[in-house]
Amino acid sequence: MERVIEPSVALVTGAASGIGRATAHRLAEAGYVVAVIDIDGRGAEAVARTVDGRAFTADVADTEAVTQVVHEIETRLGPIGLAISNAGVYDEVPLGSVTDEHWQRMLRVHLGGAFNVCRAVVPPMRRRSTGSIVLVSSELALAGSPRASAYVAAKAALLGLGRSLARELAPTIRVNVVAPGPVDTPLLLDRERTPQAIGTIPMGRLGRPEEIGEAIVHLAIAQFTTGAVYSPNGGTVIQ
Amino acid sequence: MNDAAPVALVTGAAGGLGRAIVAALETDRMSVAGGTHHGGAFAADLSDPGQARDLIERVVARYGRLDVLVVNHAAMTMAPIDEHPVDDWWRVVDTNLSGAFYLAQAAAPHLARAAGAIVFISSEWGVTGWPEASAYAASKAGIIGLTKALALELAPDVRVNAVAPGIIDTPQLEVDAAAAGLSLEEMKATYAAETPLRRIATPGEIAATVSFLASPGASFYTGQVLRPNGGVTTAS
Numbered sequence: 001m002e003r004v005i006e007p008s009v010a011l012v013t014g015a016a017s018g019i020g021r022a023t024a025h026r027l028a029e030a031g032y033v034v035a036v037i038d039i040d041g042r043g044a045e046a047v048a049r050t051v052d053g054r055a056f057t058a059d060v061a062d063t064e065a066v067t068q069v070v071h072e073i074e075t076r077l078g079p080i081g082l083a084i085s086n087a088g089v090y091d092e093v094p095l096g097s098v099t100d101e102h103w104q105r106m107l108r109v110h111l112g113g114a115f116n117v118c119r120a121v122v123p124p125m126r127r128r129s130t131g132s133i134v135l136v137s138s139e140l141a142l143a144g145s146p147r148a149s150a151y152v153a154a155k156a157a158l159l160g161l162g163r164s165l166a167r168e169l170a171p172t173i174r175v176n177v178v179a180p181g182p183v184d185t186p187l188l189l190d191r192e193r194t195p196q197a198i199g200t201i202p203m204g205r206l207g208r209p210e211e212i213g214e215a216i217v218h219l220a221i222a223q224f225t226t227g228a229v230y231s232p233n234g235g236t237v238i239q
Numbered sequence: 240m241n242d243a244a245p246v247a248l249v250t251g252a253a254g255g256l257g258r259a260i261v262a263a264l265e266t267d268r269m270s271v272a273g274g275t276h277h278g279g280a281f282a283a284d285l286s287d288p289g290q291a292r293d294l295i296e297r298v299v300a301r302y303g304r305l306d307v308l309v310v311n312h313a314a315m316t317m318a319p320i321d322e323h324p325v326d327d328w329w330r331v332v333d334t335n336l337s338g339a340f341y342l343a344q345a346a347a348p349h350l351a352r353a354a355g356a357i358v359f360i361s362s363e364w365g366v367t368g369w370p371e372a373s374a375y376a377a378s379k380a381g382i383i384g385l386t387k388a389l390a391l392e393l394a395p396d397v398r399v400n401a402v403a404p405g406i407i408d409t410p411q412l413e414v415d416a417a418a419a420g421l422s423l424e425e426m427k428a429t430y431a432a433e434t435p436l437r438r439i440a441t442p443g444e445i446a447a448t449v450s451f452l453a454s455p456g457a458s459f460y461t462g463q464v465l466r467p468n469g470g471v472t473t474a475s
Contacts, residue, residue: 063325095392107337119325143387153336153340154381156382156384160379161373161377166368167368
């Protein structure tokens, strides 16, 4: 992998596990100083140690907390060149059982988390006339999924946010979306690990977090790519 | 009750597109309850889950059934992402997307009994994004996800589809024109010039797509997004 020429800071939310952790590792390999953000502060510390980065504890749904963390990163680590909004939660709930709290939490974590990160990083990126943002959505946002209406709606809303910001912030800041398919992370349900479930994936296996991290970093540094939605999904959605 | 006319609830019924949808469904011999933000028997603030649920129950109490839900209401603001007041941003998302969800959730059991249909109004901007319209575009893109998720979950009892219209000749255009510092005619000409069909849509044209998706003629459509947009975007 190409290394960045200038040391640059990359922030990753939801970086204590799964895709976020793999992305933090890939970014460190590529030469970035990584700000590891997670609601699980101890998990973030553990990842930060392995990538020689720095851990920050925040709930991405909290606008003030995200603003504060971005300010701290800029002050303590330096200018943020890349922002990866990845934090998410997954839960299957039939429509009739979705509580108002569940709906709101899904929307605030996924869409709100991305909104909060973008709001905080855009002004400094704009001042420096450079920056790149990647929002992590889901393959389920492209094709839908039963018993996941709140999750799918929130992840689909990210497509609209990402595409709008790509138009709004060009040519200064690039904004792209990665929509991963079934990946072997802590969010994956046991049901999705069965041989029958894996048999429905054309590639015949689950994705590895490292593969998604690779895709995220590729999009983050692809200089002619903005407003793209890239879905490494093992062929589960072929459009 | 079986021989009574089918019943539709259309939200945002006082707006330019809403009135056309009500007229189209009435032409199709449906009884239509017009949901509004202010005034009338079916007024509600749909960003509030309690009011959304109450609206569905009021319609069912009044008509005895619900066959079609058309979620057409919308809030709209435009501002750069980092200048957008946070409360306004969420008001747009919660009105458009959360409101759509609350209504669909409350309506689903009634619609299932009637083998009914939901038609969500998304937007071309929900498909393509639009600068300084991040809240609106996110809400309308979220509605497309909601359409697909609910189509899979509520099948085979309820069909769920969406319409993502291009620019429509409605009073909302005056707001766009004022924001762009143009006259209404200049605004229409600008949008028309960007559209292969060289004009903007009439509300009736969009309402025709909505009433089609609500009708028995669309009985094999579910989870789909129809895009009457004059060809402004041909990519899927």
